[in-house]
Structures are given as structure tokens and as C-alpha cells.
Amino acid sequence: MKLYGFPPSTNTWMVRAVAAHLGIPLEFEFVDLSKGGSHTPEFLKINPTGRTPALIDGDFKLWETTAIVQHIASCKPNALWPDDARARADIMRWQSWHLAHWSKEACEPLLFNRLVKQFLNLGAPDEVAVTRGVAAFNKEAKVLDAHLAKQPYLAGQNLTLADFSVASPLFYSQQADLPVGAYPRVTEWFGRVSALPAWRDAAPQPAAAAA
Ligand SMILES: N[C@@H](CCC(=O)N[C@@H](CS)C(=O)NCC(=O)O)C(=O)O
Numbered sequence: 001m002k003l004y005g006f007p008p009s010t011n012t013w014m015v016r017a018v019a020a021h022l023g024i025p026l027e028f029e030f031v032d033l034s035k036g037g038s039h040t041p042e043f044l045k046i047n048p049t050g051r052t053p054a055l056i057d058g059d060f061k062l063w064e065t066t067a068i069v070q071h072i073a074s075c076k077p078n079a080l081w082p083d084d085a086r087a088r089a090d091i092m093r094w095q096s097w098h099l100a101h102w103s104k105e106a107c108e109p110l111l112f113n114r115l116v117k118q119f120l121n122l123g124a125p126d127e128v129a130v131t132r133g134v135a136a137f138n139k140e141a142k143v144l145d146a147h148l149a150k151q152p153y154l155a156g157q158n159l160t161l162a163d164f165s166v167a168s169p170l171f172y173s174q175q176a177d178l179p180v181g182a183y184p185r186v187t188e189w190f191g192r193v194s195a196l197p198a199w200r201d202a203a204p205q206p207a208a209a210a211a
Contacts, residue, residue: 001072002027004046005053007204009033010111011065012053014168016202018069018161022078034120066095069161080161090155094162097140106140107169107178109133114176134179141183148185152192159193167193 003019003026005012019026031037031052039050047054047063054063055071062068073081081091110133113125144166147154154162170190173180180186193199 001025001055001057002029003053003055003068004029004031004043006031006033006037009052010168010171013171013199013202013204014164015053015055015065015068015072017196017198018080018164019072020201021164021196021198022073022076022080024072024075026072066099066165069164073161079158080164082160087155087160091160091162094154095165098162098165101136102140102144102166103169106133106137107176110137110178111169111172111176115172137179138182141180141186145183145185148189152189159196163189163193170194171199 001024003012003015005015005028007013007016007030016026016028031043033052037043038047038052043054044050046056046061049063051063053065053068054061055068056062057071062071070081077083081088109129113130113133117123117125151157153159154166167190170178170180171194172178173190180190
């Protein structure tokens with residue numbers, strides 16, 4: 001399988017971490033987002049939405065991070081993506097929440113305004129978007145914190161794809177000043193999830209910048 005991606009992006013980083021955790025080899029093709037690499041005619045044939053990551057598995061082209069990690073994790077039996085309908089629905093619930101609310105409404109506006117804009121020279125943060133992002137972060141983190149008071153991982157007693165998805169934006173907590181420190185169980189859970197060697201194995205090189 002070949003993954004097209006931009007290593008500092010939390011989406012690419014997460015896909016590579018899942019593959020590393022499961023011991024599934026991925027060929028990697030660097031797409032330079034800082035130079036519009038996801039909008040070339042060649043790349044648009046792989047993903048017409050012009051976004052990374054994207055995966056090619058034989059004659060199957062796949063885009064959208066959540067679909068990609070589910071496909072990779074389906075390659076062999078494992079606890080991250082158990083072969084059980086209810087367990088998968090529970091994982092998918094948190095991945096859906098991540099896509100619609102945690103990442104989209106809470107983390108992304110802060111990462112974009114406080115980190116990506118600076119890296120790409122896109123001007124000053126939009127303070128209205130930042131204020132809205134902080135409010136969304138606090139609203140969603142409160143739910144996450146209460147949930148993690150009941151169980152060690154998002155979908156129960158074991159680490160799953162849900163933890164990989166939801167943890168991914170928090171790798172830039174410091175740079176984007178995400179107020180995660182106000183949520184002790186989220187902080188403790190992220191400490192455990194981020195300590196997995198797979199994240200380090202898949203980590204962007206320090207010289208690269210974030211997206
Ligand atoms: N919903 C998509 C989002 C993908 C996405 O926004 N990728 C960003 C990098 S994190 C990208 O490639 N942006 C380039 C562009 O939009 O031109 C997913 O989960 O894969």
C-alpha cells in the first residue's frame with residue numbers, strides 16, 4: 001500500500017502511526033502542501049478533493065483519513081479495530097465526533113490560526129475564529145474529560161482507532177496553545193496514548209513544519 005501525505009499534518013501522522021503500531025508497511029510519497037502539491041493534475045487523479053492523505057492499495061484509491069485507517073486496520077485481526085459490529089460503531093462514534101466537532105470546530109481553528117498561518121505566512125490570527133475555537137474546545141473537552149473518568153480509553157478498556165483519531169490534533173497542543181491542561185483526564189489519557197512508540201516512529205522530522 002502506498003500513502004501520499006504531508007508528514008507534519010496530524011492526519012498523515014496519524015495514519016502512519018496506526019500502520020506502525022500494527023506493523024503494516026506503507027510505502028510513502030511526500031506531497032508538499034506548502035507548494036500546492038495536492039492540487040497537481042497527477043494528485044487530483046488520486047484524490048479529486050485535493051487533500052492529503054490518500055492511499056493506493058492495488059487498484060483501490062482511498063481518501064479521507066478515517067476511511068484510510070479503517071482500511072489499513074482491516075488488513076489483519078487486531079484490537080484497534082475489532083471484528084465486532086458494536087465495538088466498531090462505538091469507535092466510529094468517536095471518530096465521527098472527532099471529524100465533526102473535536103477536530104473541525106475545536107482544534108483546527110486554533111491550529112490553523114496559531115500555527116499554520118505563521119508557517120505559511122498567511123497573516124495574523126483571526127481572533128474571532130480563535131475565540132470561537134477556544135469555546136468549542138472547552139465545550140468538547142469537557143465531554144471527553146467526563147467520558148475518560150469512566151474508562152481508560154475512548155471505546156472501553158482497550159486502545160482503539162478512536163484514541164488515535166482523537167489524540168492526533170493534541171500533538172500540537174503547545175504550539176497552538178490548546179487549553180488541554182484544564183482537563184486532567186484528557187491530559188493523562190493523551191500522555192499514555194502519545195507515549196506509544198508508533199507515534200515517535202511516524203513523527204515528522206523536526207525541520208518540517210505543521211499543517
Ligand atoms: N477530511 C479530510 C481532511 C484532509 C485535509 O484537510 N488535509 C489537509 C492537510 S491536514 C490538506 O491536504 N490540505 C491541502 C489543501 O486543502 O489544499 C481527512 O480527514 O482526510
